[in-house]
Amino acid sequence: MSDPTMSRAATPGPPSPTTLEKPAAEPRAGEALLEVSGVTKHFPVLDGFLFKRQVGAVQAVDGVDFHVRAGEALGLVGESGCGKSTTGRLVTRLLEPTSGRITYRGQDITHANRKQLAPIRSEIQMIFQDPYASLNPRQTVGNIISGPMEINGINPTGGREKRVRELLETVGLNPEHYNRFPHEFSGGQRQRIGVARALALEPKLIVADEPVSALDVSIQAQVVNLLQDLQNELGIAFLFIAHDLAIVRHFSQRVAVMYLGKIVEIGDRTDIYEGPRHPYTHALLSAAPEADPDDDSRERIRLAGDVPSPINPPSGCRFRTRCWKAQEKCASEEPPLVRVRGNREGHLTACHFPEEPTITAREEDVILDPALAAIEEATDAH
Numbered sequence: 001m002s003d004p005t006m007s008r009a010a011t012p013g014p015p016s017p018t019t020l021e022k023p024a025a026e027p028r029a030g031e032a033l034l035e036v037s038g039v040t041k042h043f044p045v046l047d048g049f050l051f052k053r054q055v056g057a058v059q060a061v062d063g064v065d066f067h068v069r070a071g072e073a074l075g076l077v078g079e080s081g082c083g084k085s086t087t088g089r090l091v092t093r094l095l096e097p098t099s100g101r102i103t104y105r106g107q108d109i110t111h112a113n114r115k116q117l118a119p120i121r122s123e124i125q126m127i128f129q130d131p132y133a134s135l136n137p138r139q140t141v142g143n144i145i146s147g148p149m150e151i152n153g154i155n156p157t158g159g160r161e162k163r164v165r166e167l168l169e170t171v172g173l174n175p176e177h178y179n180r181f182p183h184e185f186s187g188g189q190r191q192r193i194g195v196a197r198a199l200a201l202e203p204k205l206i207v208a209d210e211p212v213s214a215l216d217v218s219i220q221a222q223v224v225n226l227l228q229d230l231q232n233e234l235g236i237a238f239l240f241i242a243h244d245l246a247i248v249r250h251f252s253q254r255v256a257v258m259y260l261g262k263i264v265e266i267g268d269r270t271d272i273y274e275g276p277r278h279p280y281t282h283a284l285l286s287a288a289p290e291a292d293p294d295d296d297s298r299e300r301i302r303l304a305g306d307v308p309s310p311i312n313p314p315s316g317c318r319f320r321t322r323c324w325k326a327q328e329k330c331a332s333e334e335p336p337l338v339r340v341r342g343n344r345e346g347h348l349t350a351c352h353f354p355e356e357p358t359i360t361a362r363e364e365d366v367i368l369d370p371a372l373a374a375i376e377e378a379t380d381a382h
Helices: 004-010 086-092 115-120 141-151 160-170 174-178 187-199 217-234 245-251 269-274 279-286 328-332 370-381
Strands: 030-045 054-068 072-076 099-104 124-127 205-209 235-242 254-259 262-268
Touching: 030 086, 030 235, 054 086, 054 235, 054 262, 072 086, 072 245, 086 205, 086 235, 099 205, 115 245, 141 160, 141 174, 141 187, 160 174, 160 187, 187 217, 217 245, 235 245, 245 269, 254 269, 262 269, 262 279, 262 328
Parallel strands: 072 235, 072 254, 124 205, 205 235
Antiparallel strands: 030 054, 030 099, 254 262
């Protein structure tokens, strides 16, 4: 019997157009800039020493749907390994999707090659997670930032060097640092160089892949505020990938929550942070640290076990193995990402038995971890 997972992974997506055109008009605020529909990315698992054969697939991203409007910031949150960074690389076409469709300003870029992407490549840029690994140590800051302009044949007024110095000033660095090398800068300064490089081509969309997770806490706020100022001043749209819920809430107008390769909830940040419906979103928010450790007004949820393997994810709802509301239906039917009763327009949830839209404390805490439950019972007994 054939493996349905493997056959699905091998299914090619729809062909992309032979040529792409650079849109002449500027995108209008609120216009759909990027649309992702049913996109999957499966990495083959090979076995054998000489004659390798595929024995399975890592379902890193498995059927995600979302859109990003011009000028807005969409936050993408979830645990490590849930597929956030892979999604970002699919959007920027650094990875080839297994199936699904990615549309940028009405043009299908799903399987477009490097030559076909050339007209719009400058409009989609990326800020990488590690500021130490994403900059070439053998190149000066001037060469790093002017490189994209040279590759794309862009000659700004006054020359590339003048433009690079302007960009350094824009991101809060000294224009005189033009001839310095990356090792002469701190982590926060290196990330600013990465931001300047992304801005060099005047993009319409920036994918920021955990841009502050490798930085000191004292520097994180500076970089996030810089990105927010650039978004407001230049009207750039962001797909902001992070696991820090506080930063995402501060930066993003809408938020998508991922779990094991799927988006389980998406909506306005107020809906997600104050009225979540999916049990996983409730658990994620309850785990976020609070300034007051004695505050008992928020719900308390402690999950059991680890995230299942993406090679063999659970049937039906992927969160059911760690969910306190799971029933037989959750194992047999995958819940669609839809607007459930009580949700506002645009607030979508993938759950058969959604929670109440509140994060206030429950009558009883949800503690699924047996060891933690035993410790708390012993503590209460004393």
